[in-house]
Amino acid sequence: MSAKHPSLNALRVFAIAAHAQSFKHAAQQLGVSQSAITRQIQALEQQLGTRLFQRDNRVHALTPAGHALAPELLRLFRDLEHTIDRVRDIGDSELTTLRLAVPDSLLRWWLASRLQQFSALYPHVRLQFSTVAMYPNSHEKADICSHLQHELIDIAVHYGKLKDKNVRQQQLYQPTITAVARQLPNPEQAQHWLVDAQQLLWQQFSKSFPSVAQQAHIQQAPHQSALDLLAHSNAVALTDSLFLSHAQLSSLQRSPDWSLTLPEAVYVSYKERSRQPVALVAFSKWLESRLSAHHGD
DSSP: OOOSSOOHHHHHHHHHHHTSSSHHHHHHHHTSOHHHHHHHHHHHHHHHTSOOBOOSSSSOOBOHHHHHHHHHHHHHHHHHHHHHHHHHHHHHTGGGEEEEEEEHHHIIIIIGGGHHHHHHHOTTOEEEEEEEOSSOOHHHHHHHHHHHHTTSOSEEEEESOOSOTTEEEEEEEOOEEEEEESSOOOTTSOOEEEEOTTSHHHHHHHHHOHHHHHHOEEEEOOHHHHHHHGGGOSOBEEEEGGGGGSTTTTTSEEEEEEEEEOSSOEEEEEEOOSSOOHHHHHHHHHHHHHHHTGGGO
16 A cells, blocks of 8 residues: 655655756765665655656656656745745844844943843844833833834833733833932032933932922933033933943942932833743843842942
8 A cells, every 4th residue: 555645755856856867867966876766766656656757768757647746846845945944044033133122321321331241141142222212101111012012122121111911021120310410519509400301300300309409400401411411511410320330420429319219110021922032031131130230340
């Protein structure tokens, strides 16, 4: 009785042999002996219950059954090769590439100088960056959720929890905010502040230090720009104390009196899956460990 399912290897050998000049040429293409080609063809004919090559002369000729089978097999094996090539491409790029959405300030003042450590541990993981607000409003949080769900990004780092049960959120640290300046003025004097009055930082600071906020002379400046402008200004700015280990900020004076811990934490978030990609788990665990040790940097 013939086999119900012909050997895949025998089918591939036949597809090559049917389009080669001879069994000898087919053997050269496959890197096997000519006798191996003959055995595979004979085995396939037994499994199919029909002859595929003429046996009554020395001409390398297909039977009608062989003519019917050969082109379809060649097409199927070519499609299979293309599919395998695509899988290899995915394995070489997308599965080892992490798309990170990180706040500008965190990336510049803390994360960038530590990325070489991650690359040394995981040289096969490539990181691609986009930016998000450090303190996102409800609309910006919804955008982060959407980008994670639609896999436009793999990981997002942000302040405050997201309202999406399909996003996994891992707490990183509780920010402590402090006032900094090249030279801190006397607390009782009216101060010039480089802040974004609409941003959460200043709103939280104003609640904790209302008298200071009432006397403040505000110059509107995004958080990233405010820290840069301090180098050329006698004003005061607010920053996450995490960033003050950066060489460019280490000379700034920080106020022990104007400091507060924000009510929510900073999180790393990613799409909920039954099994997370290894690169994603590696980066989130590495980030968590580095932040837990940042006081010792």
